[in-house]
Amino acid sequence: MRVTIADVARTAGVSKSTVSRVLNAKGEVDGRTAARVRDVIGRLGYVPSSRAVGLARGRSRTVGMLAPSLAWPWVAELVQGAVDAVEAAGYGLLLFTCSRGRESMTRLTAQVSANAFDGLLVVEPESETGAVAAMHRSGLPVVLIDDRARHPGFPSVATTNTLGGEQAAHRLLGLGRRRPLVVTGPRRFDCVRERLEGFVGALEGHGVGHDPRRTVEGGFGERSGEEAVTRLLAEGADFDAVFAHNDLSAMGALRALRAAGRRVPDDVAVIGFDDIPLAAYTDPPLTTVRQPLRAMGGAAAALLLARTGGGPPDDLPDDGRVVLPTELVDRASAPGPATAP
Amino acid sequence: MRVTIADVARTAGVSKSTVSRVLNAKGEVDGRTAARVRDVIGRLGYVPSSRAVGLARGRSRTVGMLAPSLAWPWVAELVQGAVDAVEAAGYGLLLFTCSRGRESMTRLTAQVSANAFDGLLVVEPESETGAVAAMHRSGLPVVLIDDRARHPGFPSVATTNTLGGEQAAHRLLGLGRRRPLVVTGPRRFDCVRERLEGFVGALEGHGVGHDPRRTVEGGFGERSGEEAVTRLLAEGADFDAVFAHNDLSAMGALRALRAAGRRVPDDVAVIGFDDIPLAAYTDPPLTTVRQPLRAMGGAAAALLLARTGGGPPDDLPDDGRVVLPTELVDRASAPGPATAP
C-alpha cells in the first residue's frame, strides 16, 4: 500500500542505493538516471518514511521543547517563535509542558532515553535543572531560554534583563517619580535579580535611594501585583510608581490602583515587563519593557539546530549566550515625553 | 554506546524475542526468566529506541496538531489541553501552526506523507480543509476541533455555540437590555453563525426584535470590537449592550466605550465569549460565555488516541461529535442578580 524506495527502484530499473543517492543528492549519479528516478518518484508520489530514515541515520529531524504552561502568554510567544524556526528548517517540534509536574518530567525523560528527538529546547527550567543537566550529559544537545547563570555548560538565549530594569527606572525618573514600588517575580529566578539590580542601580545612579521595603516579591501572576499594591496601600506606604516584573502582575497592580481610586499615571505610574499582546489593551495601556519573545524562541531554535546538524553552524561557544535587547514600549501608564498628555 | 535489545538479551542469556516479550508483556514468559530480564533492563538502563519500535510496528506513538497561531489565547489553551492528554497517554505531540501560511501546510503535508505521526488534531481549519480532507482520505485519523458542519466525515469536538448565544441573550434580557450590539467573528465560521442564531433566537423568543444593523462582522481581534463600537457610536446608533463573539473583541469594545465616556455596565453592558484568563482582569471584569477550551483539547486528544489505538476505544461514530457545554461566567461587565451592585 505505502510506496517504498524498493517500488521506486524497481519501477525506475535501478537499485535502492541509486534512488537513495538522488534522494539525498549524495554521491555522483548520471544525469539521465537521476532524471528518470525523479520522474518515477513524482509519478508514484513517493515520500521516504521518516521512521526508516530516522532509524538508518540515527536522527529524527525532530527537536523537543519543554516549557511551562502555555497559559502564560509569554510562553506561548516563545513557543510560537521556536515552532516557526524549527518548521522552516524542515524539522518537527515535539512539545512538552511541565503542567503535570513530576509525571511530565518522567515522560520527557523516557522520550529522551528513547532517542525520540535530536535536541531539546528548555524554557525556564525551575525544579528540573537536574534532569535537564543529566540529559545534556548523556549527549543530547540542549539550549536554554533564559536564566543562564545557574546552568553553565549549555548555550542559552536571554534578554537584557539588567538593561530592562534600567530602562524602566529611567522612564520613571524622567516622570519625576522617586518612590517606586517594585513587584518582582520569584527571587530564585536570575531574571528577577537582574531586573531588580538594573532598576535599583539606575535609581542610585541618579542619586535616588530605593527603600527595600518598597520591593515586594511576587509570583508573576496577576494576583501578585494586585495583592502587593493592595497591601502596601493598606499599610499606608508611600509610592508614586510601580515597576512590575511582568505584565500580568502589572495588570494586577492596575486593577488594585483602580479599586483604590488612584489615578494612573497621575498618582501612580506603572511599568510592566514582557509586552504581551494584551498590554496594549489595559486601562490605561501599559508602558512596558518589551522582551523580544518570538525572536528569542527563534534564536534558541537556531542555536539548537546548529548543534543537531540541522541548521547553519554558528560561532557561539558551547556555553555561549545570545542576548536579545529589551526595549521600552511607550504607552499611557507611564508616558514618555511624546506620549505625555 | 547506546544499549540495545541485543545487549540486554546477551547479558540476560536469552534471545531478543524473549526480551521483546517481557518488554511488551506479550506472549507467555516464564516468571523467573522475566524477572531476570527485567533486572538486566534496570541495571543497563535500557530503553527501547522509539525509532526502531516505530519502524517495526508501523506506528510512532506520536500525534500531530495543526493550530492557528499560539498568540491567540484560546489556541494556547486548546493546545495545552491536548498536550496534557496526549502526554498522559505516553504519546508525543508534534506541533504545527499555520503561521507561515502555504509553506506551513506544505511542511505538514510532507510530514504526513512521511508517516511522521499516527493521527492529527486540527484546530479551526480555515483554508486548509482540502488538504486536511486529503490526509484523512489517505488513511490518517483526524479529529477536528470546532466547525463541524463544513467537514462531515471525521469526528470533532465543539462547544454549545447556539446555547452560548442564548446564555448571553438571557443575561442581557435579565438586565433589561433590549437593543444589543453584536460584534461577530468572521461569518464564514459556523461557530459565529451559531452564536448569532442562538442570541437572536433567544431575543425573539422574548418578543425582542433584533435590528440587523446592530450586527457588525468582526475579525475576532481587539481591533474589531474597538472599531465596531467606535463607528456605531459615531453614527449615533442606539444600543445598551454589546455581545462580542470573543473576549478579545469584547476587550476592544470596553476600550472604545471607555474612550467615549460610556459607563459599563450602567450605560452599556458587555458580554464576551471564551473566558480567556485575562477576562477576569479587564475593567470592569468581563462577563463572558465560557468555552471549556482545555477540556475540548483533552476530549479531542482522547478521540484521536482511541482512533490510533493509543487510548480506550470510545463509542462515537466516525463522524461523531463531542459537544462540551458553554457556561455563563458572571462578572461585572454584565452582572447577574448576585453580582449586581
Place this chain on the structure above:
DNA sequence: CTGAAAGCGCTTACAG
C-alpha cells in the same frame, strides 16, 4: 556511475 549487502534496533509469525 552503480549495485549487492550489511546494518540501524526493534517486532512478529513460525517452529519447536
Place this chain on the structure above:
DNA sequence: CTGAAAGCGCTTACAG
C-alpha cells in the same frame, strides 16, 4: 515457554 529468522524502509560503506 523460547529461539532463529525475516521484515519494517531506509542509508552507507564496499566493490566494481
